[in-house]
Amino acid sequence: MALPATFRTALALPLRRLMVMVLLPVVVVILGIFGYHFIEGWSYFDSLYMTVITLTTVGYAEIHELSNAGRVFTMFLCLGGVFILFYTATELVRAVVSGEVRVILGRQKMERSLAQLRNHLIVCGYGRMGRLVCQEFAREGRSFVTIERQGESLEDFQLPHGLPLHGDATSDDILKRAGIDRARALVTVAGSDADNLYITMSARLLNDRLFIVARAEEPGSDQKLLRAGANRVVSPYQIGGSRVAQAVLRPTVVDFIELATRIEHSHLQIEEAQIAPKSSLAGATLKDSRLRQDLGVIIVTIKKASGQMVFNPPHDASLEAGDILIAMGERQHLDRLEALASGQESGK
Secondary structure (H helix, E strand, O other), X not given: OOOOHHHHHXXXXXXXXXXXHHHHHHHHHHHHHHHHHXXXXXXXXXXXXXXXXXXXXXOXXXXXXXXXXXXXXXXXXXXXXXXXXXXXXXXXXXXXXXXXXXXXXXXXXXXXXXXXXXOOEEEEOOOHHHHHHHHHHHHHOOOEEEEEOOXXXXXXXXXXXXXXXXXXXXXXXXXXXXXXXXXXXXXXXXOOHHHHHHHHHHHHHHOOOOEEEEEOOOOOHHHHHHHHXXXXXXXXXXXXXXXXXXHHHOHHHHHHHHHHHOOOOOOOEEEEEEOOOOOOOOOXXXXXXXXXXXXXXXXXXXXXXXXXXEEOOOOOOEOOOOOEEEEEEOHHHHHHHHXXXXXXXXXX
């Protein structure tokens, strides 16, 4: 995968300096070999030997008699070579002590990790909401990339399955580095509606199949984000206000929803599973599927491929490829349902 221009520029300076430090001694040795070969007419091996003992100042005697031109060349080679070797050693020590080498190797390792991601999630913004989103993805065991322009915000990033990426998510190069063309979904929870709108537009242009969830702060921003390409728009204040009101008016319902939607509560969860064409569920009825009897899950809703929602579906409800089942049950049973719906497991 070709690296974007901005990353190549950021990596080029320290990498170029490191390569110069390595190449300078090699260039001096090559100059010494050709110098002795053409000035004195020595063989390449003798020229190499003389160059090495001159640069390392070990003090061995000359292997052949030197002409005046050869002695002048040796003086310049010795002075220049010692200076270059001293400079190279100093720069190498500085690069190791300052962590420059570690940074270069770390960046290259991250780029390899980013290039290997497939069907992953991207989170743009690592503020208060972004942290909560990333924690949920980590608990679910989903691979994700977090993009944040404030590098200090990522210093404490220790979440499993996640990769921190320092950069501006409004930049196409950064989104490409995060593997947006191979991603499954993108969540943009930047600090302003303007940033979220721009990120949504850029992401939609880069991947028209991407599922995008955007955060909206101001009234009316939700429609703009939807028109820009977002599949879902979330308003924290609207959701928070509604949740507070429901906690007062219907506290038991709120407790039940909290119980069913939090992954820590392994004894009861709600999950969705889409029926694949190769699944044994495709073409069957809800009664014939025996999901309640064999898996112990309750089908709460069926979302048809047309978008129609069938709540509390009857026993004779037909299951078709492309339908999404909203089910309630224990985590291990829901995992079996997902495998059955995707065709990875037989219903028998």
